[in-house]
Structures are given as structure tokens and as C-alpha cells.
Amino acid sequence: MTLDYVIGVDCSTTAAKAVVWSSDGRALSEARSTFETLQPRPGWGEQNAEDWWSATSAAVRRAVQTVDTSRIAAICITHQRESFVCLDAAGKPLRPAMLWLDTRATAEVEKHGTEEVHRITGKPPNPTPAWYKLLWLAEHEPETLDRVGKVVDVAGFLVHRLTGEWTTSWASADPMGLVDMATFDYSDDLLRAVGLDRSRLSELRAPGSVLGTARDDVCTQLGLPPGLLVVAGVGDGQSAQLGTGAVTPGRAYLNLGSGIVSGTFSETYSYGREYRTLAAAVPGAYTLETFLGGGTFNLNWFVEKFSGVDTRALGLDLTPEQVLETAAAQLPPGSEGLLALPYWAGALTPYWDHHARGILLGLTGVHGKSHVYRALLEGIAFEQRMLTDGAEHALGEPVTDVIVLGGGSRSAVWCQIIADVMQRRVTVVREPESTCLGSGMLAATAAGVHESVSAAAEAMSGTACAYEPDDGRVPTYDRLYQVYRDVYPANRELFARLAAVTS
Template identity: 70%
Template sequence: MPRGDLVIGVDCSTTAAKAVVWNAHGVALSEARSGFELAHPRPTWAEQNPEDWWTATRIAIRRAVQTVDRERIAAICITHQRETFACLDRTGQPLRPAMIWADTRATEEVQKYGTPEVHTVTGKPPNPTPAWYKLLWLAAHEPETLSHTASVVDVGGFLVNRLTGEFRTSWASADPLGVVDLRTFDYAEDLLTAAGLHRDQFADLAAPGDVVGAVTEAAARETGLPPGLPVVAGVGDGQSAQLGCGITAPGTAYLNLGTGIVSGTFSRTYASDVRFRTLAAGLPGGYTLETFIGGGTYNIRWFVEKFAGVNTQMLGLDLSPEQVLEAAAEMLPPGSEGLVALPYWTGALTPYWDHHARGALIGLTGVHGKSHVYRAILESLAFEQRFLTTGAEDALGEQVSRIVALGGGSRSRIWCQILADVMQRRVEVVKEPESTCLGSGVLAAAAVGIHPSIEQAAHEMTGTARVFEPGDTDVAAYDRLYAVYTTIYPALRELFGAMAEAR
């Protein structure tokens, strides 16, 4: 029997650490957040101080456990930003700032080393996000850093070390680094050797949901946790969101409507394809197949801040500018009266992997105003997600009949309805806003026996609150528009390349 009936999930994201105390039914009893900084010392660089991860995490944990009975806490599990890594010396101290997932300095390394063979082994199409390419960059530009590196750790592995003193992580946390062979869930020795590293410099791998250590006396003093508390191997934030949405079988996809839009389906078999990136799932032995749109709510926020000019305070409205624009956009017909957007504000990821691609508005006339552009952006992201989901279905031969939405964008009623109409699938919105963090709670609850399995924990602790069904009239209109949408990028691809050369 577990020592208690509560678990702690920690989500150490790109901007903050959040700790949530969950009960056996997935209800949040207490939560706390602590933020940290992100640095851009050069245009393509993105770095953080790893010590900030620990400082924010221990502060968030300490605050979260202050209002609950600590004797009821049975385990803690961590999810985290993926691809980000730290190089540590023999004492566990960082040798340099951590290079995070958004760092794109390693473009030359991608061009040189990003082969189809690497893609097949790791499941990651060549792009600057996985840490392996940045490790190759360090080997070329900072060899002294790697020569003094005793440990290369993902964010979860770093925090597990601070909690337990052990260098252990799950293979699903290490996998996004791009150094794990997904056919064996073990390190790919050839990839480590190419960067001048060896497996002794990486954390020991465990299955997601395994207990990887216990909270030390020192960590207990810093966090307020009971000493000896089991620490459970977590997974990256995308895979954790999948668990937090209750997805442990094929047929359902999660759709995280955040700054970028990430969607993932579960597969029991391994596959690699440019139409998705493959990761180890939170359910051991399974896989998460993800599509990624770089500009999600980022595109919407860009329009609102740069062009919308909606000042709700001056209008005396207790509403956000987005709410006003949504009300106006909802009055428009599908297709925004002939205006179609291409949502590549941050380039194109799956399946094109074209960093020269850019956003576009097609069909502008004098009729169009702010509400048209706003709706066109929402529709373009729905068109793009249909394109990506359909491509993944074709590659796998498995259909996705149900979408579970989460993230900030899932609060938009009009956007969720547009997604249902465009994708011709039922869209359900999670009842728990912190579903990514809840995925860690699922793993922790299963690890210590609160629930008999990860699947059962996911079933008991998750759920949805709102449902959007495709509408009969709008589905036909969007079908015609989607056929047009899929021709836009192929028609502009060469133009985007020419524009890049001209710059």
C-alpha cells in the first residue's frame, strides 16, 4: 500500500516551474508557481541557468505543500521542457548556460550530420531542436566545455539529481535530446561517439513511471518534502500532456493549443517519417507521434499586439482584446469572406521542415478588416492541423477520430468549433487546465500503487469538460477551402527561398 493518497506533479517549463498536489481522482488540491529567466545572448541563441530550474522548482514545491498534510504525499514526479540540456562538472555544477530547445545555432551541424540514418534511429527529422546537434556544435566551438563535462542531463534528470543525488532519468526524458535509439530505448553509441562523448557521461535510463530514487535529507529541507519520498521517472512535457489527456491507446490525439501547437497520437509500434517526430511515450514501450506548428497562439498574439488596436479599457469593457475580436470574427462566414492565411510566422516544421517559409495572407481586398484577419488566422491553424493529422494518419494507417484539446487556446469557443468543423472530428476540451502537469501525477500515482497501472491512473484521473461536434453546413464550406489551402505553400516554396537569398 502507498504511504499516502496524494502525489505531486512538477512541470518545469521554459518559463517557470509549477508544482501541483493531486489526489487520486486528478483533482488539484494545491499548486504554486515560480518563474525564471530566458536569455538570448545572440540572435539564434537561447540559454538558461540550470540552477534557476532547481531554485524555481524547490520554491514551487515548498509553497504547494504548505497547505496539505505532507504525510499523505506518496510520491513526486517531474515533467519538463524537452530537448534542453545542461553540461555539468564532476561536482554536479553547470559548466555553461543550458542550451534550450529554442536555440537554433546548430544549423550547419544539421546540414552536415542530419542524415536519414539518424532520423531512422532517433525518430527526429533533421532540425536544430534536438540537443545532439548542439552537442556537435559544442564539440566544434567549445571543445573545452565537453572535455570537462562529467554529465550531460535533460531538465528532468537535473532535477532528479537535486532531489535524490542520483543521475537517473527516464528514456522518455532523454529521448528528445536526440541521443536515444528508439528501437531499443537505450543510448545510440554511434551518436554519442560522433560528439566525442560516451554513455558514462549521461544519466542512467529507467522506464517512465519507475521509482528512480528518494528525496534526500538536504532536498527535504529545501523543498519541505518528507525525506525518503519516492521520486518517479517522468517524461517530457508533450508526452506528459498525452497522459494528462487520458490517452493510452491509438485513435485519439491531444492538441496543445499553446504558443506553438503540438499534437500527438499514441502508437504501439515504432515508425519514423518527415510528417511527424517520434518520441518514447509515457506508457513504457509505446510511442508518441507528434506534429508541430511553430506559431500557434504566438500568431494570434502577434496580430492582437501589432495590428488589432483594440483597447478594451477605453471602451469600458471587462474583456480582453481577443474576446472582442472573437465576437466579431464569429459573425463572419467560413473562409473569412475570401481571406486565407498561411500560418508560417515562425517557419514550417512538420512535414516541410522549411525554416525559410513565412506567413502570408491571400485574397486581401478592401472589404477585409481586423475581424477577417483574426478569423483567417484561426482558420489557417485549423487547416494546417488537418493537413498534419491527415499526413500522420496516412503514414501509419491508423485513423484519429477524437481530438482532446488543452492549452490556452482551448479556452476559445470559436476556435475549438472551427477546429471541429475543419478537421471533421469531435473536439473535447480537458477539464483540468494543468493537464501537462497532471501527466506526472498519473505516473506518480501508478508508481506507488494508488492505481494499479498507468492506464488505470490515466482513466481515473483525467477527463474532458466541453465537446464540439462538426457542423453540417460549415464542414462542406471548409472542405472546399481546405483544397485551396493545401496548394498555397507548394506554390510559394520557391519564392520563400528566393526571398531568403535576396535578404
């Protein structure tokens, strides 16, 4: 019997997707099931953790219906990072899960976000890691922590439902901000600060290790072969890095999604405000990651709130974004003097300023919708150049190849702008679901389909097309970049003053 198929699951912020992968990285079948995000107060983000399992179950069950399940060797999960749930002794949620995007713990960041915490975790002080939200719970909901049986990340929750074991990858748990990145083990000091001990957390294993086998009743319920291997995955960003094949020095992945996430590979540990450090999919290695909250989110905001482009009324088989992109492509570099600071969702790397906001600089009567749209594309490209330069400096070696994925990678105009602004080659992935593919690679390695993670990345990843910097546009963008990088520093104090007045 040939065991050469694997299942990759991506339980993201909005949905669970399951893909059955072949040994050469082809998607044989896939399915997706969505779930709801709750925002009971401004700045809060919560979900019902049971929805993670319901959606994952539904996606896996549908994905395997059209393939030969006897050939499936293993399953591996990637997931939204930093999100966690507090469970009782029976494994049932005590309260809604708190998500990575939840910013309620700003006071805890200001009080507890020290340089020592940054050194241990590799995460500059900000409200994203779960550690600060656990401190918030200790202050505002102490009864929840008093009743906690387990505190688990998304993968830990789903792995327990699959196997009955409380285990997770250290690369799934480390974004929570509880792991010492030098040892890939929990930090006892950080656990004591929130009143937890190791018995109330999942056991940590290396990425790509076998965590156990799926329970017989789960296999029957989901249509899986008995004894299916369950493999330790990584968070979605590290999985995207693996899925694009960017696991060697000199290459960076760039996910053009709602947020803009980029990562470079490092074999040694370092930390700095220019990036956040995460455990890579390759055991013992690291991902140096930059993050901009406003990516395609900014573009969607403009389309929905201001563009007024109704392609259906015009009888066009195009999206509003495609129409605006076509118009923006007719404009010269720099959008005729319009710059956009893309902090619609605040600033993370390298400023870590939740008071920062978006700016359109240079507006005149000549500017229209297409100018604003192009300025938004260019502003994100300028920001990414600054972020990649910072990570490059930390690595001590150049990043020459940027591999893009995500919804924005389908835009030829945007990809060319990024190449011109960053002055680097931009390559588009062959497989749009590269985040999910990364988990498939780990599953294939653990099951012996490929002999190593590197071999799996080589065999299962690929690219579709590439964009080279245009020598005619690069000088203009270089001069504009010198202006762009001064926009935030010139307005930093104003952002804080504005926040104080409006809060």
C-alpha cells in the first residue's frame, strides 16, 4: 500500500481549510469552513474555540471525500498565532478564546513589557502575545485563571481533539510569548508572573515530530484511515515561509494578505525591535518576522468606503480592485506627489506604536481615486522596504529574493511596484495555499514521504512568475523613499497627542 498523500490544515482567523497534498505539492482536494469572530468591545477579538474544531472537522471530512484515503499518511495543522483558549479540567472552554488581534492588554504591555521579556521571548512589547492578555485576565477575570485546567494555543486545542493528548509544537506555542526562545522551552519566570505552571499547558515537541495517532472515533467521524499520524505543525507565518521554500539565507517570504507579514530565515537566535523572532519550521532555527497590520485591509477599506466603483452595474466581469488597479497603472511612480503612511491598523515593527494612524500626505486638487489607490500600494511597498532592510541588517547578509503569496500576489501592478521600491527580485509562488502547503511538507517529512524538511520544501514548492526592478523607475522610488521614511518620526508625537484627546 502506497502512503504518499498528506493532509495540511490551516485553521486561520476566519476559517479552517484542509488540503490533501501529493508528494510533489499538488493540491488533490480541498475544502473550507468558516467561523465567526466576535468583537464585544472596541479593540477586543474573541472566538468560540469549539468552532475551531467544528470547522476543521467539516473541512477535513469534505476534503477527503474525493481521494483514496488509504494513501493518506499523516495530518498536520498550521493556525492563527497568539490566539489561545482557557479550558476547564474537562477540556471545555471557560470563556471565549482571545485572539491575536485583541488589543485590550495595552496597560499590561506598558507595565510589564520589559527588555528582559523581549530578550526571553523574542517579541517586542505589544498587545499581540498571549502573555499580556493572561496578565489582563489575572487583573480583570481572576476567577477564570483560578478554574483553568489548560491554557492552549489553537494547534494544542485541535491536536487534543484528534489524539486525546495535550501536546503542541514549540513553534505553535512560542508566539504566545511563554517560551524561552534560546531553549524552545517554557519560561518558568513568565509562567509564574501569570500564575500558571507547566501542568496547565501543552507539552512542547519539535516541529515535524509525530505527536500521536488520530483516535479511532475521530477517524470514523472524519473519514480518515485508522492510525493516521498527527504531526506537530507551526504557526501560519512560519508555515508560509516553509511552503514558499524560503528556508535558506538570502530569501524572504512576503504574504500580501489583510496584514503584510514577511519572514527571513536564521540559524541563530537574535532579537530586536525591527522584527519579532519566532521558531522556524526547521527545528532549532528561527524566523525573523516583520508585520504590518494594514495590507489588503487598507485596499478593501478604500474600495468599500470611498471608491464608488460598482462593476456589476457597469456589466464588467471584474472586481473594483481590478478597475482601480488598471487606472492606477496609468499613473507615474509616486502618484503625482501623494504618499500614504499605511498605519490604518497601527504600527508594529519597528515602532510598536498602537497610537499610530494612517496618513495621506501631499493631497492636491489633481488627485483622484486612482492616485489614492496607487499611493496605498506604494506606501505598503515603502514600508516593506524599510522592514526588510531592518531584518537584513540584523541577519548581516543581503536578502536578494522576495517570494510573495496571498491575495495581493495576484496583482501584477502591485508586485512590480514592490520590486521597483524594494530593489529586489519578486517571485510569485505557484501554489496560492502555500501556508497550508507548509503543514503538508511537515506531514510528508514525518511520514517518510521525504527524507527531510529541506527535501520536502524542494520537492513540493515552486514559483509561477517573477518581477525584476525596472531601472527607469528605481531612482524615482529611491528619492520618494527618503521622504517616506521620515513621515512617521515627524508625526509620532502628534499621534500620541491625538490619542490622548480622543480616548
